[in-house]
Amino acid sequence: MHTILPFLLAMIGIIVLLNMWAAKLKVAYPILLVIGGLLVSFIPGLPVVRVDPDLIFLLFLPPILFEAAWSASFKEMKKWWRIIGSYAFLVVFFTALTVAVVTNYMIPGFSIAIGFLLGGIVSPPDAVSTGAITKFVKIPKSTSAILEGESLLNDASSLIIVRFALVAVGTGQFIWQDAAISFVWMLVGGLGIGVLVGWLFTLIHKRLPADAPSNIALTIIEPYFMYWIAEEFHSSGVLAVVSGGLFMSARRLKFLDSTSRLRAYNVWESFIFILNGVVFLIIGLELPEIIEGMNARGFPLSVAIGYGVIVTVILIVARIISSYVAMFATMIFRPSVTPSTSSRKGMWTIPLILGWTGMRGVVSLAAALAIPVTLENGDAFPYRNLILFITFVVILLTLIVQGLTLPYFLKRSKAFNMMFNEEADKLAKIKMKRGLKHHILNYLKDKYKNDLPQNSNIEKFIQQWEERANDVEDKWMNEETKVIFVEILESQREYLTELNKDPSIDEEIIRQQLYQIDLEEERLKII
Structure with missing residues (x-):
């Protein structure tokens, strides 16, 4: 313990320094984390860290998905549910299928089932990476809502594909009827269990008198309970965390006080940041062993890198194609929600930019690390090291190539700039402030009208809010x-x-x- 503790503290210190450096360079911190993970693999003498694959999902995914669900706007997700649904399910399946077919043809001995496993792992864009990158550039609210909702739900759909692919690889067969029934139960059961557990936790917050530290500690264990209970019933733990997180997020004002909400934001931001960094460093510590395992199976490093580059190109092209297909479908079936731009060129640019937002990140990495080392019969899991390495290359390339160029494309894109309506946003903000001030003023006059004659303090308070209400714009x-x-x-x-x-x-x-x-x-x- 005395030898591993300084190493763990050093890992956290490296993660913090990388984040500070990223802030200074004004780049998204996941970009430096993946580079840091790569550089760590070259440091000699570091201990090989092995995390039980069965624990990867349980340790890392529930809080990451819960925080993403907590931050997402359910109102905006309902508004854009058709586009979000198509990206989160249809695009993910199309991407996984494309990767499966190409890798089955390209990599010797790579079966369709193993290809689907790889495709399911690398198909979902990462919410944390996208949010960290778009933080440095303004994007339309509709685009932000679509990206947030997509990255939240596509994790669930892709990990369902991973689960079925693992079964197919392990058993050597795939029964469509059983898979269809299991798929429906994973969807329905996961959503229902998540909402039910979320509702129970909201009652606990309400009924039990708790201070901010207790409330925050309870929010940390909630996603783990949602995930574990859903998995015990053989449904989707990922969907349970997502649905439970959205349910509780929409009701946060009813069961958390302002102190808990304010402090929880900082706690969760730091918690998720450290989890992301730890996963990237773990893969860096495992890379030497992964490369050694690939060489033993006849896959030299240069060949494996080539496979990773090809899979990355497939993912980017598949997402861009899907973006244009989605735009055509929207123009035909829902023309009223088609983004309005003043030029035809701008209309064709939007899907290209959306297709370029598919950075992969920690969810894909955690899914790859969760692949079991051996099959149920004791044999080594086929191509595990190659899948891990390709996943890392995909994340590295998408974060560096797409992540570093996306802010530039967004700033240069006239189509996105034309979708902004800053004046309308400003007027809406003024209207909100005016309404809020008048609401407070009317509330005070109505509630304390009987106290006005004998209470000068109430009168002064009302006078103060009258002055604020008249000064609408806080000039x-x-x-x-x-x-x-x-x-x-x-x-x-x-x-x-x-x-x-x-x-x-x-x-x-x-x-x-x-x-x-x-x-x-x-x-x-x-x-």
Whole structure:
């Protein structure tokens, strides 16, 4: 334990440093994580880390998917459900089928079942990678909603393909009737169990008096329960986590207080970030053994890299083709939701850009690592090391090639720029603020109307909100006054730091006030 602990701490330290470097370079941190995982494989003398494949899904996927579901907008997903559904199911199956057919023809001894396994692993674009990359560039809200919803659901559909492919590889046969019944139960059972468990956890949050740390700790174990219970009933644990996460996310205001919500955001952001980094470093630590295993099976490194490049090209081309097919289908069957651009060239550019957003990431890597080392009869799982290596190459290439070029394409694309309506967004924001102020003012007048004559404090409070309601656009808080306000906040921090040196002042009081100042500065960013 004393030897492994410094190594684990060093891993987390590397992950943090890579994230800090990514922020300085203004690139998405998954890009540097995958490069870091590759570089780690060249460091001699590092211990070989082996994680039980059966534990990979259970340890890493539930919280990653739960956080993605928690962050997604269910309202936007309902609005764009046709496009999201086509990408999440039809495109994933088409991509997996294409990879299966090509690799069956290209790689000696690679069966259709093993090809489907590889295709299911590498077919889903990664939510974390896409979100981290698009953070550095503005994209239309509709596009963001489609990408979020797709990346959330395609994980479930692709991992269902992986499960069936593993059965086919292990048994050597595939019974369509049994598979169809099992597929329906995985969908229905996974969705139902996720919602049911999510509903039970919302009741627990409501009925049991808990502080913020307890609430946050409970949210961390919730996805594991959803996944485990669904798997015990032989349904989809992934779908259970997704549906349960969406159910609870839509009701978060009803069972979590503001403190829990505010703190949970930071806790979960750090938790998911570390999980992503650990998975990338694990594959880096296993790469030397993976390469050695490939050489033993007659697949030199150069040949394996070539396979990885070809599979990457297949994924990119298949996604672009699917994007154009989806656009044609939308123009024919749902012309009212077709993106409006002022030029025909812009219309043809949009599917190309959407097709270029298919970066792969930690879900594909975790799925590959979850492949069992041996079959039920004790034989080595066929082509496991090659599948792991191809998956890593796909992630490396899509993150570097697509991830680094996507922000440039988005900025240069006139089609996406024309889809923005900043003036409409600004007016909607003003309307929301005006309505909120008048709502508060009416609420105060209605609730405390009997207290007005004898309570001067209530009268002053109502007067304050009347002034705010009349100043609709908060004109006084412009960019110049924001700078001054931030300087005032920083001056307060310096004063409190000096005041904390006074032994008669409780430090907890100082920390609480510093926390309020931090909240005020965050509020300034969204005014």
